[in-house]
Amino acid sequence: MSSAKLPLAFALAAMLLGSASHAADKKDKSHDDEPKPEAALLHPQASSSEGSVSVEGKRIAYKAVAGTIVLHGKGDKENDPTVSMFYVAYFKKGDDASKRPITFVYNGGPGSATVWLHMGAFGPRRVVTADDSHTPAAPYQLVNNDYSLLDASDLVFIDAPGAGFSRLIANDADASKRDEQMKDRRKEVYSVDGDGHAFAQFITQFLTRYGRWNSPKYLFGESYGTTRSAVLANDLENEDSVDLNGVILLSQILNFDTSIDGPDQNPGVDLPYELALPTFAATAYYHHRLPQQPADLESFLKEVEQFAIGDYAQAMMAGSNLDDARKQAIAEKLHQYIGLPVPYLLKANLRITGGMFEHELLGDSGDTTGRLDSRFAGPSLDPLSKEAEYDPQSSSISSAYIAAFNNYVRKDLKFGQDQVYREFADANDWNFKHDGHDGAVNVMPDLAKAMKTNPNLKVMLNGGYYDLATPFFAADYEMHHLPVQPELMNNISYDWYPSGHMVYAHEASLKLLHDNAAKFIEQTDNVTKH
Template sequence: MRKLPLVFALATLLLGNALAADHHDKDKAAQDDRAPDAALVHPQASESEGSVSVQGKRIAYKAVAGTLVLHGKNEKENQPTVSMFYVAYFKKGVDAAKRPVTFIYNGGPGSASVWLHMGAFGPRRVVTRDDSHTPAAPYQLVNNDYSLLDASDLVFIDAPGTGFSRLIANDPDPAKRGEQLKERRKEIYSVDGDGHAFAQFITRFLSRYGRWNSPKYLFGESYGTTRSAVLANDLENEDSVDLNGVILLSQILNFDTSIDGPEQNPGVDLPYELALPTFAATAYYHHKLPQAPAELEPLLAQVEQFALGDYASALMAGSRLDAARKQAIAEKLHQYTGLPVDYLLKANLRVSGGMFEHELLDNTDDTTGRLDTRFAGPSLDPLSKEAQYDPQSSAISSAYIAAFNDYVRKDLKYGQDQTYHEYATDITDWDSRHDGHEGALNVMPDLAKAMKTNPDLKILLNGGYYDLATPFFAADYDMHHLPVPPALMNNISYAWYPSGHMVYAHEASLKRLHDNVARFIEQTDNVKP
């Protein structure tokens, strides 16, 4: 709210002038309140306090739920463009200058941070079933034994257009306001615009809360890892912000390796090879392998060797592959995926993610999950070629959204009479061009540049064996092909989990994820004891 002038503070003013000034100011305030998006141009903040017990140790914290306002660059620098929502948790009783701060966000693009907030590292965690549909409300919200508050202060950020974050169009003329919004979408809903928005948010946050000298970390999931590569480069080389670490969960840096729809890109067979270990893990989990081994990891090692060896060679042969060898490869694929040999031959040895999800449990007319293939649900159309929905997403989304909507209003005292958007509802077209380049998005050079210009930057890559949205072997492949000197490869560490895309949806994996990330921060925060 804008402050009214203290018209009666000056005794020398005539009463008539004072009343006139007061009347004029009230009229102007009323006009401001009627102006579109008037509230969005002012930062908001709601403070509360709480505590969380992390593995037996109580941590008292201050929480701030609010917004920071971003502005355009250059000639538009005075124009507000985005009201960006965040929830920050600050541990009480510590030296903030030495306390690490981790900026956390999900992906999409166009997803709010509710998943990592309520499922992984916030002080409260929603309880969902491990690999099946969570029953409808009431849902259980519990103390999060695996909150990352024991290692770092936390800032959960909702991307523009998601959660309570909103694009700003404040021109009083409706026609011009529509053009403003159109321009905002074009600018922000893009690889580069999104990265710049997050970079501006982070630098403004560091200033507002006096955290410029704190150890700093990025934690992104899914497209959030794509964002982290762009963001790390922007922060390092445009804003002179050296990061201590970048933590990647369910990584995708090079979209040429995606198993989603590779049939639309004939001649590029790498996605089939890199998804094969996830196919094998899924078949193992659902007891569909003809000869199942006792343990998963040794099987995956065999499949990885086959995928980059005989399988890759066969696919590379294309139409030159003779019938006998094609038959042999199909039979080997059957051993590793559980799919029928005839089906594999008809698919020309190339099975997309959607095809696999639909076909593995075809005998029961069930479809496996995509984000987490441990999940399964009834196929919407048993005769379809590919999966038509994701049973994992359907199984847990309602619990997360209901829990956060309740928590943010009751505990954080924010969002009354506002709508929390799980996904951005106004993204009609995401611009995937990066630095002016067309074609499949690849941000490996961004992460490589950030590492080269800050050779102390450390990377922690986390992934789940049952993730078919961003297969773990594809993430591993990309990271081992990062264009950096061999010495910088030593700055990268890896952790794999018997879970899916949302590793934290499996409680035992959440504990390991917490421990790995906390250890990573402790080893890289550069704070001397």
């Protein structure tokens, strides 16, 4: 299913990491959550093991638990099991668990398993992939992760409902009623609000099971996981009375009106074009497609940012009132900044979507750039297409992650021997209505409320210069427009990396991400501070 056939809200979100549209390309469409009660899903499962990891020269011994937590309904349905959520937790041995920080980690989608952050960023083992090209087929190399976040915090990697080993539960004794029950489960859970509530219930149950209520607590979400984090932080703070120490956001999207994936479906909304421009410029810089190659990327991007919110934004605002001479001048300046030919820019009316840019930048060589990481490139499926038809980055590394985890979880963690690990949930019917409102999802108010009701809450924003899925300048814009008091803006920190959506896929950036996140946790850990 192509995103062009979907409602706008889904078309925007479906293109994020772990998207349902990507899932549709990869999964067996017949594998919907089975309307058959499975006894194992109705009870928590756990498999324990031990290991060690060397993080930047420091050896850390840990206990690992791979298992499930069963969620239940609310009110008169509190005894009704709804979801079996899979997790892998790593606990550092020898520390006082009640005082040690704990970080809940998840990818996005919506409906993605958390294999990416687990095997690429912060787990004790990391799969080796090529930096900006296609990783050769198996065998893949699994190595000690020198940049696991286990030195700073215990870690809990959570698979979203329906993904990984997580499953929705339909357990009515009547088979005909189980089908309806499963439909109800999907409607409840596969939604912005239902997903947030599910993760909140998982976290509170986890805190109880492992005695971690008094530990410093953190959320770490990537891509749609940042959308989830805003909803989840608000739910935890204001429904469950769980004050968080920090929220770490990677490749952020909080307001889907900023997405560059769908502005051509929403004429008159020009902001996404402006916010994507610095990422276009970074990509052209990386592939040496600029008329004059700047000496320094960061200084170049600052210049492009000023143009994006200045002359370019004013030209876009003028619409049909923009005179031909001014339009020509803007097109020529765009050519200097993003490398596309002036005639093409004029024909596009100065408005370039992400898919158009990915297809056109290297079009003379027959290649398409990556979307999640525009440093990557691969042969265009159709050289005459208007937009990119696949993501070379995703095709380059996904197999390595999935193969590595499927081996690791069964061999090392001793879990899932006779189960299927799903890269994505079958969440094509995801409900993007939030708090009863239609239109593009915007969870900026959720994060703002969490920060207002817990004014000590710190937020760390991370992004890659080469991310065309969630451009870094759009994330920066969202944060600087968060509806909070000026003093609360001081609670937000920003870190940018010479990498893409999956910042950690670039090893040098992974080290920086680790060091920055570890420092953030240390500075916001009230146990350590006091």
